[in-house]
Amino acid sequence: MNPGPQTITHLFGKSYLPVTDTLIIGWVSVILIIILAKYLTSDLKLRPEGKQNIAELFITAVYDQIEPMIEGEGWKFLPFIATIFIYIGFSNLIGLVPGVPSPTADLNTTLGLALVVFLVSHFEGMRDKGIWGYIKSFGQPVIFLLPLNVVGELAKPISHSFRLFGNIVGGGIIITLIYQAAPGLIPVPLHAWFDLFIGLIQALIFGMVAIAYIAVAKQ
Amino acid sequence: MIEFSPGTIEMIIRSVSVIAAGLALIAGVGPGIGMGYAAGKATSGVRRQPEARGAIVTTMLLGQIISGSTGIYSLVIAIYLVFA
Numbered sequence: 001m002n003p004g005p006q007t008i009t010h011l012f013g014k015s016y017l018p019v020t021d022t023l024i025i026g027w028v029s030v031i032l033i034i035i036l037a038k039y040l041t042s043d044l045k046l047r048p049e050g051k052q053n054i055a056e057l058f059i060t061a062v063y064d065q066i067e068p069m070i071e072g073e074g075w076k077f078l079p080f081i082a083t084i085f086i087y088i089g090f091s092n093l094i095g096l097v098p099g100v101p102s103p104t105a106d107l108n109t110t111l112g113l114a115l116v117v118f119l120v121s122h123f124e125g126m127r128d129k130g131i132w133g134y135i136k137s138f139g140q141p142v143i144f145l146l147p148l149n150v151v152g153e154l155a156k157p158i159s160h161s162f163r164l165f166g167n168i169v170g171g172g173i174i175i176t177l178i179y180q181a182a183p184g185l186i187p188v189p190l191h192a193w194f195d196l197f198i199g200l201i202q203a204l205i206f207g208m209v210a211i212a213y214i215a216v217a218k219q
Numbered sequence: 220m221i222e223f224s225p226g227t228i229e230m231i232i233r234s235v236s237v238i239a240a241g242l243a244l245i246a247g248v249g250p251g252i253g254m255g256y257a258a259g260k261a262t263s264g265v266r267r268q269p270e271a272r273g274a275i276v277t278t279m280l281l282g283q284i285i286s287g288s289t290g291i292y293s294l295v296i297a298i299y300l301v302f303a
Contacts, residue, residue: 068274162291209284
């Protein structure tokens with residue numbers, strides 16, 4: 001069904017350095033994204049035409065999401081948020097290729113991305129308010145709420161990573177069950193829903209929640 | 220007192236964990252109701268103020284994401300119970 005990440009080989013022959021299929025497909029998708037980005041941004045013109053329009057449309061759409069939530073710093077966070085959008089969207093879509101598991105169907109990938117967002121949000125909060133001012137903000141509005149605020153802060157990366165992981169794995173399990181019950185062409189339209197629609201929506205949601213966490217830490 | 224063999228105990232644990240996974244998914248009712256309520260309110264908000272559509276949709280999505288977390292937790296627990 002969904003056996004989780006499979007160990008393909010071991011790095012340098014050491015048993016504590018496993019190389020899973022998630023790692024390999026993740027790196028392949030990174031290389032494909034780099035090639036695609038190089039192709040889209042080669043030969044830039046002041047009056048955009050053709051492929052440059054696609055790139056500008058995407059960048060402007062991401063910027064319009066960031067700017068209302070983190071005012072005045074849309075261009076600063078654009079590379080980070082756009083990278084999350086592109087990588088997760090591409091990883092979800094690569095699961096459409098038969099026999100290729102999606103890298104986001106592995107908790108290691110999603111938890112890693114969520115931890116990066118967690119670190120960035122706390123770093124930005126500390127830079128905005130100073131270290132002591134940021135620590136004091138956990139004791140708001142009364143000091144007794146300090147443990148509650150800390151637990152709530154630690155729950156953020158967990159729910160952030162499990163949301164993406166649960167959605168992708170759940171969709172994969174449902175499609176596998178229907179393939180076993182009704183093989184043939186019947187489950188094919190379901191890929192449009194579970195892989196295309198849910199995959200792209202979850203990439204958007206992961207990026208938007210990342211923006212929201214950064215914005216909450218900064219104010 | 221009935222004595223069970225280890226194989227029978229293994230089987231009981233497996234079947235009970237599958238039933239528990241089904242029960243855990245009852246938690247999907249709550250987020251469904253909550254997210255539908257938020258979407259309904261957002262729809263009436265867009266009808267009243269069509270020019271504020273972007274801000275309303277963004278706020279609605281964020282609220283739905285937060286309230287949908289409980290459903291995701293139950294799904295993950297169900298997956299864990301089935302494959303444990």
